[in-house]
Amino acid sequence: MKIGIIGSGNIGGNLGKHWAKAGHDVLFSSRHPEQLNDLVNASEGNAKAVSIEEAFEADADVYLLATPFKAIDKLSELYAGEYGNKVIIDATNPYPERDGEMAQEVRDSNRNASEYTAMKFNTAKTAKAFNTIRAEHLKNSAFRDSEKLAIPYAAQDEDSKQLTQQLIQDIGFDAVYVGDLTETKIMDPDQKIYAKSLERKELEKLIKA
Numbered sequence: 258m259k260i261g262i263i264g265s266g267n268i269g270g271n272l273g274k275h276w277a278k279a280g281h282d283v284l285f286s287s288r289h290p291e292q293l294n295d296l297v298n299a300s301e302g303n304a305k306a307v308s309i310e311e312a313f314e315a316d317a318d319v320y321l322l323a324t325p326f327k328a329i330d331k332l333s334e335l336y337a338g339e340y341g342n343k344v345i346i347d348a349t350n351p352y353p354e355r356d357g358e359m360a361q362e363v364r365d366s367n368r369n370a371s372e373y374t375a376m377k378f379n380t381a382k383t384a385k386a387f388n389t390i391r392a393e394h395l396k397n398s399a400f401r402d403s404e405k406l407a408i409p410y411a412a413q414d415e416d417s418k419q420l421t422q423q424l425i426q427d428i429g430f431d432a433v434y435v436g437d438l439t440e441t442k443i444m445d446p447d448q449k450i451y452a453k454s455l456e457r458k459e460l461e462k463l464i465k466a
């Protein structure tokens with residue numbers, strides 16, 4: 258699969274490295290792609306660094322959103338204005354202290370953070386995943402054969418659901434489906450399953466509790 262990483266820091270950088278190792282074609286992007294060469298060199302397999310526009314132009318099968326939440330407005334304008342209806346996996350979280358007023362407004366609204374992203378990107382092919390795992394666990398706990406950590410995910414349509422499940426499993430995590438985007442409040446900051454690194458059974462128990 259061709260995967261466009263939009264925002265290549267703790268989350269995007271590590272996920273991209275894992276997916277390249279798993280055999281996918283990875284495009285790392287940020288506002289400063291010239292700073293991503295170390296990441297490319299540290300990746301096993303097929304990876305390169307490009308601008309955000311080049312990542313969208315490359316017609317990837319899926320885009321991972323891993324920037325600060327405040328970048329969503331601008332990125333979605335660029336995407337929805339010019340590019341296609343690809344699967345978007347949203348790993349972002351709204352933090353008012355980092356992202357400002359718009360993040361507070363999303364937190365205070367009756368819309369989950371993932372629904373905000375889907376609305377802005379104007380596509381039903383939106384999934385939410387990898388936003389609840391701490392970066393160090395994402396980095397160090399991939400590719401386990403047993404005692405796999407579970408990654409909760411939600412998706413708005415069948416394409417985004419299948420593809421997200423596959424990409425979670427490809428890097429040695431266990432995929433636990435939460436529901437569609439209306440069900441993702443429990444994945445948002447400070448909510449029930451946020452920042453919890455658990456195996457499937459414990460995660461499922463917590464979701465049902």
Ligand SMILES: NC(=O)c1ccc[n+]([C@@H]2O[C@H](COP(=O)([O-])OP(=O)(O)OC[C@H]3O[C@@H](n4cnc5c(N)ncnc54)[C@H](OP(=O)(O)O)[C@@H]3O)[C@@H](O)[C@H]2O)c1
Pocket residue numbers: 263264265266267268269286287288289290292309323324325326327328332348349350351352387388389390391392393
């Ligand atoms: N760290 C965690 O434990 C963790 C866990 C789960 C989810 N998250 C969420 O995942 C997202 C990324 O977190 P992170 O820790 O990976 O952040 P990070 O290490 O600071 O990386 C952010 C990346 O996004 C790029 N970026 C920043 N502003 C941008 C913009 N306006 N447009 C395009 N690219 C931009 C940055 O590069 P340039 O500045 O060069 O553009 C960088 O590559 C956040 O929403 C965070 O809340 C974080």
